[in-house]
Amino acid sequence: xxxxxxxxxxxVKDFFxxxxxxxxxxxxxxxxxxIVVYPQTKSxxxxxxxxxxxxxxxxxxxxxxxxxxxxxxxxxxxxxxxLLTLSELHAFVLRVxxxxxxxxxxxxxxxxxxLFAEEFTPQIHVAVDKFLALVALALSEKYR
Amino acid sequence: xxxxxxxxxxxIQSVFEKMDYDDVGPAALSRCxxxxxxxxxxxxxxxxxxxxxxxxxxxxxxxxxxTVLHGLDRAVKNMDDIKATYAELSVLHSEKLRVDPDNFRxxxxxxxxxxxxxxxxxxxxxxxxxxxxxxxxxxxxxGRQYH
Numbered sequence: 583x584x585x586x587x588x589x590x591x592x593x594v595k596d597f598f599x600x601x602x603x604x605x606x607x608x609x610x611x612x613x614x615x616x617i618v619v620y621p622q623t624k625s626x627x628x629x630x631x632x633x634x635x636x637x638x639x640x641x642x643x644x645x646x647x648x649x650x651x652x653x654x655x656x657x658x659x660x661x662x663x664x665l666l667t668l669s670e671l672h673a674f675v676l677r678v679x680x681x682x683x684x685x686x687x688x689x690x691x692x693x694x695x696x697l698f699a700e701e702f703t704p705q706i707h708v709a710v711d712k713f714l715a716l717v718a719l720a721l722s723e724k725y726r
Numbered sequence: 727x728x729x730x731x732x733x734x735x736x737x738i739q740s741v742f743e744k745m746d747y748d749d750v751g752p753a754a755l756s757r758c759x760x761x762x763x764x765x766x767x768x769x770x771x772x773x774x775x776x777x778x779x780x781x782x783x784x785x786x787x788x789x790x791x792x793t794v795l796h797g798l799d800r801a802v803k804n805m806d807d808i809k810a811t812y813a814e815l816s817v818l819h820s821e822k823l824r825v826d827p828d829n830f831r832x833x834x835x836x837x838x839x840x841x842x843x844x845x846x847x848x849x850x851x852x853x854x855x856x857x858x859x860x861x862x863x864x865x866x867x868x869g870r871q872y873h
Contacts, residue, residue, distance in 0.1 A: 611851075614851055615851045615854055618851035618852065618854075618855055619851060619854050619855040619858055635851055688835060688838075691839060692838060692839060692842045692849075692854060693842075695839045695840075695842040695843045696842045696843065696845075696846055696847070696849055699843035699844070699846065702839075702843065703778075704756065704757040704760035704761060704778055704781075704782065705760065705778045707757065707760070707761050707839065708760055708761040711761055
């Protein structure tokens, strides 16, 4: 089973600390890109009156998602255990098809690359990619 | 046949016109080899790919990165028939190079990340959409002749 090495955990924690001052921006922008570039993802937000990428609901929800990611960073040593509640939420209430975790991860990394071009080196990219994949796995824990 | 909007056509031309191939090509390929290390299987004769620093400093990787990126020029110039444009290259990748076509998608993702870094705020959601659609067509065309 894939897991983060001790070194990779440090890389992820350090990088997310660096990003934290702009984390709201990252979250909002990543979700906006998700619904623009992958319009099928809008199916999960049909209950929102405003689905415009720069509208308030999308921005607010992007920030919420980013908050979840920071919670994951703080629980990096036990993602499955630490994200149990979020996993149950996604499995039983939200029922987001897990393919979308991959797509959102890609959008998050595109935004990280845009806003932190110098810092988002290939070495950091691979650690973050692994981390996001492990978060996605933890969120899918309770699906079936 | 793929339908392109005026915005998408203009965006693809503009992104590639502004691109520094000598910078982006090597950056995208080396990033792919670091982020998805199993892709190194195709480069056994490239010498030292032992770690990220070695990969990023490897001149054969850099040269090949430029080759691959210039390979996209044909699609940029023939957006209305990318499938036919890449038929031969698809056969080459399938029968001679024997590259798992999923690798095209991995490289495309790394290229997107590199272009995002270079373009910064200019890489808007709409530009990203057009760019990814273009790459998806390229990736699909390169996989078309596999059997």
